Amino acid sequence: MKKILLLSDTHSHIDDTILKYVVQADEVWHAGDIGDLVVTDTIKKLKPLRAVYGNIDDAQARLEFPLHHRFFCEGVSVWITHIGGYPGKYNQAVRSELEQNSPQLFICGHSHILKVQFDKQNNLLFMNPGAAGKSGFHQVRTMLRFIIDGDAIKELEIIEIDKR
Numbered sequence: 821m822k823k824i825l826l827l828s829d830t831h832s833h834i835d836d837t838i839l840k841y842v843v844q845a846d847e848v849w850h851a852g853d854i855g856d857l858v859v860t861d862t863i864k865k866l867k868p869l870r871a872v873y874g875n876i877d878d879a880q881a882r883l884e885f886p887l888h889h890r891f892f893c894e895g896v897s898v899w900i901t902h903i904g905g906y907p908g909k910y911n912q913a914v915r916s917e918l919e920q921n922s923p924q925l926f927i928c929g930h931s932h933i934l935k936v937q938f939d940k941q942n943n944l945l946f947m948n949p950g951a952a953g954k955s956g957f958h959q960v961r962t963m964l965r966f967i968i969d970g971d972a973i974k975e976l977e978i979i980e981i982d983k984r
Contacts, residue, residue: 822846823844823966824847824849824967827849828850828874828951829851829929830855830951831951832953849869851871851900852930854881854885857881870891872888872900872901873885875930893968895970896924899926904928906935907941924971925945927948934978936964960980962979
């Protein structure tokens with residue numbers, strides 16, 4: 821069993837509220853637009869981190885993190901990328917791969933809009949944690965946390981941090 825904290829679009833922002841949830845997790849997953857690598861360096865000092873780079877991330881972040889990260893957590897196949905779209909409107913760059921080799925859990929960031937939806941067509945759970953940072957149009961900073969237990973994803977919780 822693993823407790824996962826999922827965040828995205830920190831845009832160089834890390835604070836004590838985010839870190840409070842980091843220490844409660846077994847692993848932290850970041851879906852891109854990290855900004856300053858101080859964010860990921862801080863998280864990595866506390867917990868194992870899986871991350872991808874986003875469109876605002878510089879060459880240093882792109883050397884450290886991939887654009888797409890596919891892996892298994894417990895018995896769940898996971899794919900994290902930054903710009904992926906959402907069910908019914910997936911980004912052209914990922915659409916055919918999702919149709920041919922879909923994971924159980926597909927995670928994106930980029931939109932700053934928190935969304936969790938089961939995609940019946942591709943038989944996967946889609947998650948976008950919204951934005952944990954202060955840059956962007958979103959009104960409330962958000963993250964997700966959940967448990968992966970064997971091949972089950974359960975106890976999904978929305979974390980609303982505060983208004984930016």
